[in-house]
Amino acid sequence: MLRIAVTGAGGFLGWHVRVLACVLGWPEPLVLTRAELAEPAAVAAKVAGADAVLHLAGVNRGEPGAVAAGNVQLAAQLAQGLKQCAEPPRSIVFANSVQAGNGTPYGDAKAAAARLLADTGLPFDDVLLPNLYGEHGRPWYNSAVATFCRVLAEGGQPEVHVDRELSLVHVTDAAARLLGAPADGTWDPAMPALRVGVRELADRLAGIAAIYRVGELPSLVERHDVRLFNTYRSHCFPGHYPLALPRRADARGELVEAVRVHGGPGQTFCSVTHPAMSRGDHFHLAKVERFVVLRGSAEILLRRVGHDGVVRFAVSGDDPVLVDMPTMWAHKIVNTGTEPLVTLFWTNELFDPSRPDTWAEPVEAPMAVRA
Known part of the structure; x- marks a missing residue:
């Protein structure tokens, strides 16, 4: 230290x-x-x-x-x-x-x-x-x-x-x-x-932008792929979000394409969050993370590390959208409804407990780093 x-x-x-x-x-x-x-x-x-x-x-x-x-x-x-x-x-x-x-x-x-x-x-x-x-x-x-x-x-x-x-x-x-x-x-x-x-x-970079423009993810095979993509996303945030997801419907019901990756690894998981509870209050240096609410209503809050302003997105499972967490922005999701919140998460890499790239930082409290 x-x-x-x-x-x-x-x-x-x-x-x-x-x-x-x-x-x-x-x-x-x-x-x-x-x-x-x-x-x-x-x-x-x-x-x-x-x-x-x-x-x-x-x-x-x-x-x-x-x-x-x-x-x-x-x-x-x-x-x-x-x-x-x-x-x-x-x-x-x-x-x-x-x-x-x-x-x-x-x-x-x-x-x-x-x-x-x-x-x-x-x-x-x-x-x-x-x-x-x-x-x-x-x-x-x-x-x-x-x-x-x-x-x-x-x-x-x-x-x-x-x-x-x-x-x-x-x-x-x-x-x-x-x-x-x-x-x-x-x-x-x-x-x-x-x-x-x-x-x-x-x-x-033009190829990355063309793929991401519709919410799909480019190939993230090596470290500079990930970092170029994260750099591009920093210029998209927050104006490009949330992004609508493709929906398919027939007599059986509906299907939403939450993640389409053009090559590379990844991990998908789902959570249930009780009313008034939240998940997150951390940031990532390189990891790409996507939030998609499937059921219930929520607010996603983000703050760039070292800055004061908080960006907020109201999202709902009634009309699924994606919000990708920009790197070096503290973020969390809060259940704002009265029913359990079901959220799908995707990251571009398998979780490694020895190298989680997840750093505690409250979104709405005094910051550890100031500009």
């Missing part, structure tokens, strides 16, 4: 780092804001005695001069504060880039930032990160994956102007590397990469 301080905590990588720290059971990270970075004394006071400072803050887009100056300035401010610290942190971990020192304004600025942090004399871990993708990335900023997912979620088609090979790492794996978390099967600090061309990536 480590006490860490983080710059850039409100960004894409910062949010995933804080979620994983929560999963690991560590204290809530100390957040260094940009205003505090500009005050060396504030930095020194906040990071005193910390096990590690993770420097994630940076400037990725903009005019080349502003990008270069911004990255160097942020590192210089942090270094100045660290040098004034009476009880320095045990180490500095820098979210650097594989582009460091490549002759571009951005790459050279990242290399200069690394030198400034190394010059503090503290143990220094310079982590060269490739292209990161994952849930809730900013389109047209964080990655091509985020951009393509947003375009597809809005009903468009991605445009590829220049095709080249990308090396993509899921952001939770990068967070595990930065935090020094050992691999557990859900995350991997070795940062296994997906090597894919831009056009192939666009086509792959």
